[in-house]
Structures are given as C-alpha cells and as structure tokens.
Amino acid sequence: MLKIGVIVSSTRPNRFADTPTKWIVEKASARNNLDIEVLDLRDYSMPFFEEAMSPAWAPSQNPVALEWQKKIEEKDGFIVVTAEYNRGPTAVLKNALDYAYPQWNKKAIGFVGYGSTGAARAIEQLRTNAIELQMAPIRVGVHIQGQVFMSVLMGQAKLEDFDFLNPNVDDLLNQLTWWTAALKNAREADAAEKVAA
Ligand SMILES: Cc1cc2nc3c(=O)[nH]c(=O)nc-3n(C[C@H](O)[C@H](O)[C@H](O)COP(=O)(O)O)c2cc1C
Numbered sequence: 001m002l003k004i005g006v007i008v009s010s011t012r013p014n015r016f017a018d019t020p021t022k023w024i025v026e027k028a029s030a031r032n033n034l035d036i037e038v039l040d041l042r043d044y045s046m047p048f049f050e051e052a053m054s055p056a057w058a059p060s061q062n063p064v065a066l067e068w069q070k071k072i073e074e075k076d077g078f079i080v081v082t083a084e085y086n087r088g089p090t091a092v093l094k095n096a097l098d099y100a101y102p103q104w105n106k107k108a109i110g111f112v113g114y115g116s117t118g119a120a121r122a123i124e125q126l127r128t129n130a131i132e133l134q135m136a137p138i139r140v141g142v143h144i145q146g147q148v149f150m151s152v153l154m155g156q157a158k159l160e161d162f163d164f165l166n167p168n169v170d171d172l173l174n175q176l177t178w179w180t181a182a183l184k185n186a187r188e189a190d191a192a193e194k195v196a197a
Contacts, residue, residue, distance in 0.1 A: 001035040002180045004028060005075040008040045009082040009093040016114060016153055020144055021081045023159040024112050027169050028079065033177065037075075041092050044068045048091075049098045056101035065099045072103035077180030079172075080126065081112045084119035089126050097129055105134040106187055108179035110172050111141045118143020136179050140171040 006025055010017040021038060029036045046064050060066055083090055097104070109130050113119025120143055127137040142165065144152070151157040159165070 002033055002177065002184065003035050003037070003074060003076045004176070004180070005037055005039045005072070005078045007078055007080045007093070007096070008038060008042075009080060009090045011040075011042045011090075011092050015083075017081055017083060019152060019159065020112055020114050024079060024081060024142070024169070028173055031173060031177070034173070039071060041096055044071075044096065046095060046099055049095055051099075054101060055099065055103075060099065062099075068096065069100045069103045072100045075107070076184045077108040077110075077176055079110050079112060079176065082114075082119050082122055082126065084113065084115040084117070084122035087121040089122045089129075093126075094129070097126075097133065101133065104130075106136075106183050108136045108138055108176055108183055110138045110176040112144070112172070113141060114144040114149050116145060116149065118145030118149070120145075136183060138172070138175040138179055140168065140175050142168050142172050 006021060006028070008017050008021050025036055025038060028034050044064055044067065046062060046068065051060050051062065051065070052058065055069065060069065080093070082093060085091070111119070111123045111126060113123045118141075120141070123141050130137040144159065144165070148157075148162050148165075152159055
C-alpha cells in the first residue's frame with residue numbers, strides 16, 4: 001500500500017475545503033493500493049516560521065512542528081487540496097511546507113484546486129515550492145473552477161454532479177500512484193544500499 005496524505009490547505013471557519021477534500025478522499029480511497037489519511041492543518045497549529053534554522057539544516061524546536069514532520073515522514077506521497085488566496089497558496093499551507101524538509105524529499109505531490117480559476121495560479125507556485133523541497137510535482141491537476149466552483153459553493157450543486165471531472169481525477173491518481181511507487185522503490189533501494197555499506 002502507498003501511504004498518501006491529503007493535506008487540507010484552509011483552516012478558516014466555514015471553509016469550502018471540506019467539500020473537495022471529502023470528494024477526492026472518496027475517489028482515492030476506492031483505489032486498492034492507496035492508503036489515505038487526511039492531514040488537516042487545523043490539527044497542526046504552528047506559529048509563522050520562527051525556527052533558528054531551516055529544517056533542511058537543523059532539527060526543529062517547536063513540538064507541533066516535530067509532530068508535523070513525523071506525520072510527513074510516514075507518508076509516501078501527497079495530494080494537496082488547495083484554495084487560492086490572492087493568486088497564491090494560503091499562508092497556512094506555505095508555512096506548513098516550510099516547517100519540514102527532509103521529510104518531503106523524494107516524494108510525489110499532486111494538487112486539487114478550487115476557486116475562480118481552480119487555484120491554477122496557487123498550484124503553479126506550489127509546484128515551484130515542491131521542487132525546492134526535492135519533491136516530484138505531478139503534471140495533472142484537478143481544477144474545480146468557474147461555474148462548477150460557484151454552484152457547489154452556493155449549495156446549488158454537488159461535485160458528484162460533474163462527471164466530466166472524473167477522467168481528470170483518474171489521471172491525477174494514476175500519475176500520483178506511478179510516481180509515488182517509483183520514488184518509494186528508489187528510497188528503499190537507497191536505504192538498503194546504506195545498510196549494506
Ligand atoms: C484572503 C482571500 C483571498 C482570495 N483570493 C482569491 C484568489 O486570488 N483567487 C480565487 O479564485 N479566489 C480567491 N478567494 C476566494 C476563495 O476562492 C474562496 O473564498 C474559497 O472558498 C476559499 O477557500 P476556503 O473556503 O477553503 O478557505 C480568496 C478568498 C480569501 C479569503
């Protein structure tokens with residue numbers, strides 16, 4: 001089984017985030033090789049980054065950051081369910097990315113975005129952030145946008161009503177699974193080599 005963390009990027013009260021999270025979790029859980037866990041940033045309340053050094057260089061001090069890092073370490077890959085705030089990712093999500101480093105390395109990450117443009121602009125920034133974290137951001141994103149986003153936000157429709165999103169979700173899950181499995185094998189081969197050395 002591949003362990004996938006589904007990261008919820010918004011922590012505000014009455015967030016929309018729960019709707020696309022539930023939707024993608026149901027679809028991903030239907031795959032027999034994915035073990036899905038929701039990582040809700042509400043459960044990892046970290047201050048704006050204030051460690052003495054980047055987690056790339058020194059262990060963190062903040063106890064919640066240590067918990068967050070342990071959780072990220074456990075996972076093989078990630079789906080980020082992301083809002084777009086002022087054409088970028090939410091601050092709470094960027095902060096959570098900054099609060100780990102080796103734990104992200106050599107893992108795949110895919111995105112489900114929502115908003116007027118399906119969070120396309122936030123996701124492009126997040127892909128660049130992921131490269132710096134030595135991750136493999138996958139090509140396909142699911143973008144819940146325009147009228148689809150508005151009608152679900154206003155309670156006039158459900159995401160399940162929009163079948164045309166399904167092939168896109170399948171592509172996302174297929175690519176994420178391929179990269180996650182490939183990188184897991186490669187990480188395990190690295191670890192075995194180290195033990196043998
Ligand atoms: C501070 C802020 C900035 C926003 N900026 C954008 C934006 O740049 N693009 C967009 O499509 N929607 C934007 N929105 C609208 C969000 O898409 C909408 O509020 C969405 O519900 C936010 O996700 P959430 O409810 O899960 O927090 C913004 C919302 C907030 C609160």
